[in-house]
Amino acid sequence: MTVLSRHSTSQGEIVYTRCLCGSVGVRLRPGTTQRPPHEVVLAQGPSAVPLPD
Structure with a gap:
């Protein structure tokens, strides 16, 4: 899993992965x-779906 971004909020930390x-x-x-x-x-x-050729 790769972390895309992290943001502090009043509830804790939001992490986009x-x-x-x-x-x-x-x-x-x-x-x-x-x-x-x-x-x-x-x-x-x-899940990501591959694009058709």
Whole structure:
């Protein structure tokens, strides 16, 4: 998974990622002291589809 960008918010950190299949996801990493730390997947797109020749 590749991190595309990170943004601090009042709720924690929003992280935009791209997986090896090409799907783009949005994750929230809450800014809490909870253990273990957790993240919430807010959105995950479908796998990338190759363009026709």
